[in-house]
Amino acid sequence: xxxxxxxxxxxxxxxxxxxxxxxxxxxxxxxxxxxxxxxxxxxxxxxxxxxxxxxxxxxxxxxxxxxxxxxxxxxxxxxxxxxxxxxxxxxxxxxxxxxxxxxxxxxxxxxxxxxxxxxxxxxxxxxxxxxxxxxxxxxxxxxxxxxxxxxxxxxxxxxxxxxxxxxxxxxxxxxxxxxxxxxxxxxxxxxxxxxxxxxxxxxxxxxxxxxxxxxxxxxxxxxxxxxxxxxxxxxxxxxxxxxxxxxxxxxxxxxxxxxxxxxxxxxxxxxxxxxxxxxxxxxxxxxxxxxxxxxxxxxxxxxxxxxxxxxxxxxxxxxxxxxxxxxxxxxxxxxxxxxxxxxxxxxxxxxxxxxxxxxxxxxxxxxxxxxxxxxxxxxxxxxxxxxxxxxxxxxxxxxxxxxxxxxxxxxxxxxxxxxxxx
Amino acid sequence: xxxxxxxxxxxxxxxxxxxxxxxxxxxxxxxxxxxxxxxxxxxxxxxxxxxxxxxxxxxxxxxxxxxxxxxxxxxxxxxxxxxxxxxxxxxxxxxxxxxxxxxxxxxxxxxxxxxxxxxxxxxxxxxxxxxxxxxxxxxxxxxxxxxxxxxxxxxxxxxxxxxxxxxxxxxxxxxxxxxxxxxxxxxxxxxxxxxxxxxxxxxxxxxxxxxxxxxxxxxxxxxxxxxxxxxxxxxxxxxxxxxxxxxxxxxxxxxxxxxxxxxxxxxxxxxxxxxxxxxxxxxxxxxxxxxxx
Numbered sequence: 001x002x003x004x005x006x007x008x009x010x011x012x013x014x015x016x017x018x019x020x021x022x023x024x025x026x027x028x029x030x031x032x033x034x035x036x037x038x039x040x041x042x043x044x045x046x047x048x049x050x051x052x053x054x055x056x057x058x059x060x061x062x063x064x065x066x067x068x069x070x071x072x073x074x075x076x077x078x079x080x081x082x083x084x085x086x087x088x089x090x091x092x093x094x095x096x097x098x099x100x101x102x103x104x105x106x107x108x109x110x111x112x113x114x115x116x117x118x119x120x121x122x123x124x125x126x127x128x129x130x131x132x133x134x135x136x137x138x139x140x141x142x143x144x145x146x147x148x149x150x151x152x153x154x155x156x157x158x159x160x161x162x163x164x165x166x167x168x169x170x171x172x173x174x175x176x177x178x179x180x181x182x183x184x185x186x187x188x189x190x191x192x193x194x195x196x197x198x199x200x201x202x203x204x205x206x207x208x209x210x211x212x213x214x215x216x217x218x219x220x221x222x223x224x225x226x227x228x229x230x231x232x233x234x235x236x237x238x239x240x241x242x243x244x245x246x247x248x249x250x251x252x253x254x255x256x257x258x259x260x261x262x263x264x265x266x267x268x269x270x271x272x273x274x275x276x277x278x279x280x281x282x283x284x285x286x287x288x289x290x291x292x293x294x295x296x297x298x299x300x301x302x303x304x305x306x307x308x309x310x311x312x313x314x315x316x317x318x319x320x321x322x323x324x325x326x327x328x329x330x331x332x333x334x335x336x337x338x339x340x341x342x343x344x345x346x347x348x349x350x351x352x353x354x355x356x357x358x359x360x361x362x363x364x365x366x367x368x369x370x371x372x373x374x375x376x377x378x379x380x381x382x383x384x385x386x387x388x389x390x391x392x393x394x395x396x397x398x399x400x401x402x403x404x405x406x407x408x409x410x411x412x413x414x415x416x417x418x419x420x421x422x
Numbered sequence: 423x424x425x426x427x428x429x430x431x432x433x434x435x436x437x438x439x440x441x442x443x444x445x446x447x448x449x450x451x452x453x454x455x456x457x458x459x460x461x462x463x464x465x466x467x468x469x470x471x472x473x474x475x476x477x478x479x480x481x482x483x484x485x486x487x488x489x490x491x492x493x494x495x496x497x498x499x500x501x502x503x504x505x506x507x508x509x510x511x512x513x514x515x516x517x518x519x520x521x522x523x524x525x526x527x528x529x530x531x532x533x534x535x536x537x538x539x540x541x542x543x544x545x546x547x548x549x550x551x552x553x554x555x556x557x558x559x560x561x562x563x564x565x566x567x568x569x570x571x572x573x574x575x576x577x578x579x580x581x582x583x584x585x586x587x588x589x590x591x592x593x594x595x596x597x598x599x600x601x602x603x604x605x606x607x608x609x610x611x612x613x614x615x616x617x618x619x620x621x622x623x624x625x626x627x628x629x630x631x632x633x634x635x636x637x638x639x640x641x642x643x644x645x646x647x648x649x650x651x652x653x654x655x656x657x658x659x660x661x662x663x664x665x666x667x668x669x670x671x672x673x674x675x676x677x678x679x680x681x682x683x684x685x686x687x688x689x690x691x692x693x694x695x696x697x698x699x700x701x702x703x704x705x706x707x708x709x710x711x712x713x714x715x
Contacts, residue, residue: 035674035675036674037674037677037679038503040674040677065659065660066503066660066671067660068667068670068671068673069670069673069674069675070654070670070673071654071667071670074651074654074655075566075654075655075658078563078566078655079658082570082575082576082658084575084576084658084659092675199676258676259678259680260484263481263484266481266482267481267482267483267484268482276676278674278675278676278677279677281677282481282677282679285477286477286478286480286481287478287481288478289478289482309675
């Protein structure tokens with residue numbers, strides 16, 4: 001130890017000096033972060049747009065850092081509240097994230113940029129709902145604090161080959177959907193893959209609830225405006241237990257997470273899987289054995305979905321002009337088209353130029369939903385911690401430890417508590 | 423002759439049932455150990471086969487299927503995306519510095535508390551032990567503010583200081599209890615020879631405690647290596663981040679890439695395993711040394 005200690009101490013000292021070499025860059029730099037995967041439609045498109053920005057400004061040093069979702073969730077507000085914040089970054093939408101930092105005054109107000117940069121000609125009010133946050137950080141009204149350049153929605157992925165083989169056509173009503181399930185069931189196939197313990201479980205539940213939901217219900221629900229009217233959820237819970245009893249969903253799905261459920265779909269065991277557009281990239285790249293498509297779960301108006309994560313400009317951004325220019329690039333027809341061609345959900349793609357059928361379809365479906373103001377958002381949004389509550393109760397429902405009535409009672413208790421105490 | 427035959431025969435007959443009894447037991451134990459080994463190695467095996475499995479293979483057959491072909495794309499992709507060489511270097515720098523620093527702090531503290539006579543040393547130890555039980559989540563925010571106000575936010579130095587202090591709390595407790603049983607005769611002999619306190623520490627205590635210190639250092643290294651929350655909060659720039667933070671790259675908001683995750687897992691455990699193999703002997707020596715004395 002007497003000989004090794006000094007040596008190790010020396011190593012430690014040299015290590016300390018290494019650390020202090022934090023780059024103090026000179027001249028104009030543009031720091032940009034995002035956490036979408038490098039191979040997602042967004043990641044691919046944004047990388048390309050950033051190349052163009054670089055080419056337009058050869059005098060600027062562009063530093064891009066690929067962040068992780070976890071990191072931004074854990075320490076997003078701390079980063080934004082420090083001198084280490086970048087000039088522009090992708091930030092998770094919603095009250096608990098973007099809303100919080102907006103209300104803390106950590107972001108640049110984009111009201112002026114919105115009209116000055118012409119973003120108002122591309123985005124409609126429906127696509128801005130999650131860009132606006134009031135003084136309390138609640139979305140839906142107030143100033144614009146962030147801009148989303150893509151959409152996302154939950155739909156049913158289906159195995160086209162399996163549907164054709166079974167002679168089933170794409171359902172347009174809930175009755176047709178259950179009829180399709182019956183056909184598969186009769187052939188000994190479990191038709192629906194479901195991650196009961198995970199996101200896809202609660203998204204299916206919400207999709208079913210939205211079949212009985214009107215504007216008033218969704219507005220109240222998402223806005224935490226009144227005690228929960230449990231009727232749509234009761235219908236959803238009853239339908240789900242009914243599907244389970246009929247064998248449309250396997251009993252194993254109670255403990256299944258989304259990765260496993262997706263695996264049931266991609267391996268061809270189950271012909272239908274209800275989940276979000278974030279699967280598009282993975283499915284496009286890796287499903288080689290069969291053709292697949294998407295259909296929206298038939299609801300009168302609302303679908304589970306929203307605009308994507310936001311581009312926000314921190315208060316301390318040193319290059320807000322470049323940041324605005326980057327957002328403009330992403331909203332331009334060129335990069336919206338590019339995004340659709342990468343399999344993403346675009347707002348303003350030039351349909352004639354989109355050659356990727358996946359992106360073309362997804363963008364068209366999103367437009368349909370957004371145009372009728374049918375984005376119902378996600379079921380866990382209104383109440384902090386509701387995501388875990390829904391997963392838990394959803395699992396109880398599938399296990400049979402909760403009846404549909406008990407299920408509704410229990411989520412209503414949590415919801416109403418939050419509603420009353422706001 | 424017959425007698426001899428009987429004589430030689432009986433022990434053999436007596437011995438045989440013994441051997442027979444022992445043999446099945448041995449096999450049972452061996453079997454159990456093999457089973458245990460299989461259980462232990464199974465995650466490594468899973469990480470390995472999925473790391474080299476092509477994506478479509480995974481989507482067809484799931485995590486347990488045997489890959490139809492072997493590809494290193496996931497590993498190369500993760501290495502590139504995460505800038506893994508850099509992360510490795512960072513992790514080594516941080517873990518080594520923390521382990522050295524924490525051992526030194528623990529040693530000094532324990533020398534005072536375990537060998538020296540400090541009033542209320544039991545209470546101090548109890549407080550230190552309580553300190554190790556405080557969940558990190560609850561101290562993250564104060565640490566963040568302190569680091570920010572002294573300009574150490576987003577530096578590895580901040581992580582090194584914080585983790586060295588946190589871990590030396592446990593180290594102090596452990597070393598103090600070991601040192602309180604330190605043979606007084608040796609210390610007194612040294613004092614009679616005219617050794618100063620510093621000389622007693624460096625020339626008497628440290629050489630005798632060396633195996634224990636090495637074990638402590640090894641544990642500190644591995645704990646720091648696996649540390650996630652404080653590095654993820656304190657190290658913002660990708661260039662400062664550690665291996666455990668880089669693992670997060672494989673998990674997106676709604677999606678994860680299983681083969682990439684397996685590759686990351688494999689690359690993540692490899693250094694700890696290698697480190698363990700190198701220091702395996704130190705570890706056993708330290709434990710044995712502790713047990714005998």
